Amino acid sequence: RFKLINDTLGHSAGDRFLTQVAKRIQAQVRPCDTVGRLGGDEFAVLVDNLGDESALLAMAERLQQVLAKPYALDGTEVTSSASIGITFSSVGYETPGDVLRDADIAMYRAKAAGRARTALFDASLRAQLASQVNLERDLRRALEQQQLSLAFQPIYDLGSGRVDSFEALVRWQHPERGAVPPSTFIPLAEESALIGQLTEWVLRHACAQ
Known part of the structure; x- marks a missing residue:
């Protein structure tokens, strides 16, 4: 919601929103705990x-509850929610950056599960992220190396029973993974900002055919 607040109410309202968020978080932790802003709304x-x-x-649940309460910004009531990722020092980290990396991975898992979710880090998440990064790289190559194709699905007019139009469906035949389902690579394209290139590719090739 942070970007939406900035875009609609202005950056000063966005700054006040972050201040309120920080105060709510600080109120739920102990004096010995440390709260810091990493950037943006993180x-x-x-x-x-x-x-x-x-x-x-239990602490994460308290944070979820207080952060979900409305925020008053310039006479406008705004609601938001949090995605919380948790990791533990028992994992055996060597640097603070490693801790933040794994907490971030868990946070994105929580975000993928829906609004106001909390997720715990486990080692399998790191492997999943590596696989996703590799697949994103391969999708970029697929756009460049013509690994994509179109399947045209007819749409019938119910009145006449004749073909009225066609729906162009993009398909990806990966050289090693085989057929990658659209339910896998379309969300990946949306998350990685490749969706614009993919849409342009589909339009260009659909019109050419």
């Missing part, structure tokens, strides 16, 4: 010796 909380996993999940 915050990090370093929790010191809270206890077991259930205690941390």
